[in-house]
Amino acid sequence: MREPAKPAKRAPLNRERVVAAAIALADEKGGTGISMRAIAATLGVEAMSLYNHVSGREDMLDGMVDAVFAEIEPPDSSVEWKRAMRERAVSARAALRRHPWAVGLMDSRRTPGPATLRHHDAVIGALRAGGFSVAMTAHAFSVIDSYLYGFVLQELSLPFSDSGELGDVAGGIRRALPEGTHPHLLELMTEHALLPGYAYADEFEFGLSLILDALRPDEA
Amino acid sequence: MREPAKPAKRAPLNRERVVAAAIALADEKGGTGISMRAIAATLGVEAMSLYNHVSGREDMLDGMVDAVFAEIEPPDSSVEWKRAMRERAVSARAALRRHPWAVGLMDSRRTPGPATLRHHDAVIGALRAGGFSVAMTAHAFSVIDSYLYGFVLQELSLPFSDSGELGDVAGGIRRALPEGTHPHLLELMTEHALLPGYAYADEFEFGLSLILDALRPDEA
DNA sequence: ACGCTACGCTTACACTGTAAGTCCGTCAAT
DNA sequence: ATTGACGGACTTACAGTGTAAGCGTAGCGT
Numbered sequence: 091m092r093e094p095a096k097p098a099k100r101a102p103l104n105r106e107r108v109v110a111a112a113i114a115l116a117d118e119k120g121g122t123g124i125s126m127r128a129i130a131a132t133l134g135v136e137a138m139s140l141y142n143h144v145s146g147r148e149d150m151l152d153g154m155v156d157a158v159f160a161e162i163e164p165p166d167s168s169v170e171w172k173r174a175m176r177e178r179a180v181s182a183r184a185a186l187r188r189h190p191w192a193v194g195l196m197d198s199r200r201t202p203g204p205a206t207l208r209h210h211d212a213v214i215g216a217l218r219a220g221g222f223s224v225a226m227t228a229h230a231f232s233v234i235d236s237y238l239y240g241f242v243l244q245e246l247s248l249p250f251s252d253s254g255e256l257g258d259v260a261g262g263i264r265r266a267l268p269e270g271t272h273p274h275l276l277e278l279m280t281e282h283a284l285l286p287g288y289a290y291a292d293e294f295e296f297g298l299s300l301i302l303d304a305l306r307p308d309e310a
Numbered sequence: 311m312r313e314p315a316k317p318a319k320r321a322p323l324n325r326e327r328v329v330a331a332a333i334a335l336a337d338e339k340g341g342t343g344i345s346m347r348a349i350a351a352t353l354g355v356e357a358m359s360l361y362n363h364v365s366g367r368e369d370m371l372d373g374m375v376d377a378v379f380a381e382i383e384p385p386d387s388s389v390e391w392k393r394a395m396r397e398r399a400v401s402a403r404a405a406l407r408r409h410p411w412a413v414g415l416m417d418s419r420r421t422p423g424p425a426t427l428r429h430h431d432a433v434i435g436a437l438r439a440g441g442f443s444v445a446m447t448a449h450a451f452s453v454i455d456s457y458l459y460g461f462v463l464q465e466l467s468l469p470f471s472d473s474g475e476l477g478d479v480a481g482g483i484r485r486a487l488p489e490g491t492h493p494h495l496l497e498l499m500t501e502h503a504l505l506p507g508y509a510y511a512d513e514f515e516f517g518l519s520l521i522l523d524a525l526r527p528d529e530a
Numbered sequence: 531a532c533g534c535t536a537c538g539c540t541t542a543c544a545c546t547g548t549a550a551g552t553c554c555g556t557c558a559a560t
Numbered sequence: 561a562t563t564g565a566c567g568g569a570c571t572t573a574c575a576g577t578g579t580a581a582g583c584g585t586a587g588c589g590t
Contacts, residue, residue, distance in 0.1 A: 102536095102537085102539080121418075125446065125576075125577060125578080126489075126577080126578065126579080131556070135538070136538070136539060136540080137540095137577095137578085137579085138538080138540085139358075139538045139539075139579095139581095141560075141579075142536075142538075143536050143537095147578065147579085149443050154443070159314075161409065177552085181472075185349055192484035193417055193463075194414055194418065194467050194575090196415045196467055196468050197413055197463050197467045198341075198342075198414065198422055198467070199467060200345075200468075200469035200474060201469070207487065207492055207495060208492070210492075210495055211491075211492040211493070211494050213493075213497040214494040214495055214497075214498050215494040218494055218497075219355070222322040224497060224501050224502045225502055226581080227502075228498060228503065228513070229513060229516045229517070230440075232461070232464070232513040232516070232517060233457065233517035233521075234459065234522055235464065236456075236457050236463075236464055236517060237453065237457045238454050238460065238464050239459075239460040239461070239464065239516075240455065240456035240457055240458065240459035240460025240461070240463065241452070241456040243413075243416065243417050243456075243459050243460065243463065244452070244455065244459065246417050247417045247418070247419060247420065248419035248420075249421070251390070263422075263583075267427065270430070271428075272427055272430075272431040273431070274431050274432075274434040274435040274438055275427060275430055275434055277332040277434075277438075277444060278434050278444060278447060278448060282396065282444045282445055282447075282448050283448065283486060286454055288451075291381070291582075293449060293452040293453075294450070296449045296452070296453065297449070297452060297453035297456060297457075299578085300453060300505045300521065300524050300525070301453075301521065301524070303524070303577080304520050304523070304524040309491075322568085323568080325570085328579075343544080344546080345546060345549090346546080346547060347545085347546080353569095355563050355569070355572080356569070356570060357547085357548085358548075358549095358570070358571080359568070359569045359570070361548075361549095361570090362567080366547080366548075367547065367548085412543080468570075531590100532567075532589100533588105533589100533590090534587100534588080534589085534590100535564100535586105535587090535588080536582105536585100536586090536587090536588100537585095537586095538584090538585090538586105539582100539583075539584075539585095540566105540581105540582090540583075540584100541580105541581085541582085541583095542579100542580085542581085542582105543578105543579090543581105544578095544579100545576100545577075545578090546575100546576075546577060546578100547574105547575095547576090547577100547581085548573100548574090548575100549573090549574085550562100550570105550571105550572085550573085550574105551563090551570100551571085551572085551573105551576105552569105552570075552572095553568105553569090553570075553571095554568095554570095555566105555567095555568095555569105555589080556566090556567090556568105556583105557561100557563105557565095557566095557567105558563100558564090558565090559562100559563085559564085560561100560562080560563075560564095
């Protein structure tokens with residue numbers, strides 16, 4: 091009954107392949123619904139075989155998050171700091187949008203992987219090269235990354251992707267509003283967010299510039 | 311065998327009590343590990359009974375997030391806008407720290423509850439009252455909330471709470487660093503983050519002030 | 531030719547969310 | 561006072577989860 095038939099010389103698994111398969115699956119099926127069994131299936135393997143390469147689910151998630159950090163273009167210290175920070179932020183946002191599950195995972199990961207550490211080091215290095223003191227670097231790093239992660243977090247929780255859907259959804263919400271309450275929310279929607287051409291994604295640039303322009307190496 | 315014994319006149323369930331029990335459990339056991347069965351148990355009830363009051367797990371999570379928004383002190387429109395925004399941000403951070411699971415949940419909720427809508431309306435109203443144009447209000451709302459959520463997200467993912475633990479953990483990481491690589495990260499840790507008296511929480515104030523001071527009603 | 535190790539396999543367990551159906555206490559209408 | 565309906569808590573059942581434990585075997589260094 092059992093068919094050893096074709097052992098088929100399968101390409102051997104390794105941590106990298108396992109994590110990559112998990113990422114591919116998460117990208118297409120969404121963060122929830124990736125299970126050890128499902129990941130294993132895409133590799134043509136049984137669930138428990140994964141445990142030879144990752145120590146468990148948590149370890150696998152750590153690996154996935156670290157892989158996302160590896161996709162972010164690290165800032166170039168030889169470039170003027172403001173431009174370097176802007177480009178890094180754009181690259182990071184792009185990576186997080188490619189892998190929407192990553193943001194939600196970040197707050198439960200407590201052990202940064204090698205790519206994460208390398209990335210952080212590069213960011214800090216670029217700020218120091220731009221003339222920031224150690225203390226000011228810590229401040230700048232904190233504001234920029236907080237804004238970056240928070241923006242993507244909000245962006246991803248919007249229930250639409252293009253501005254076509256926006257109209258439908260917002261219209262639905264507006265109709266659901268208890269009529270007459272929430273005047274300011276209503277005003278913002280009808281006179282701004284619902285106008286043709288509006289896209290929340292464009293807000294990113296405003297906040298990023300606001301923060302970068304407010305930061306100064308030569309203070310504190 | 312079956313003991314009707316004491317129907318005991320149990321206080322009747324309702325959506326509010328169910329959601330409150332879920333929140334209490336999540337607060338003490340952590341976001342993961344709250345299951346319908348566990349929630350029901352704290353109410354002295356079987357899992358399936360909850361389904362008479364919430365339509366399912368997702369609905370329950372929606373309710374929990376909305377309840378957290380209800381805890382945030384809404385800004386007072388009669389107060390000068392910058393102060394109102396600062397106080398609102400502080401209150402929001404406090405609420406999110408009381409319920410650490412909430413931030414991670416936010417990015418999967420797509421249907422805002424009544425408290426959430428009321429809160430957003432109040433924030434927008436306070437900015438409009440402060441002289442912001444509709445467009446500028448949208449910008450300001452986006453930056454401030456992105457920073458707020460992002461900061462808390464990072465804060466919560468730190469593997470320590472007080473600055474005592476910080477030393478241990480950072481020491482561990484530093485020892486784990488491949489020796490000689492990551493010079494800037496190392497510098498930042500030893501010359502700044504590991505100094506006595508440093509607490510990441512204090513960074514919040516810096517970024518918040520930076521953003522609030524950079525915002526101006528009378529632009530664009 | 532030996533045994534060792536690496537690694538995929540099967541089995542098993544405790545736990546999840548929830549569909550479906552049962553049963554009873556309460557209350558309105560008769 | 562009797563009936564009927566119904567809300568809401570209950571039981572049962574099922575498919576799916578992560579992972580502990582142990583088995584089988586292919587390929588290697590000796």
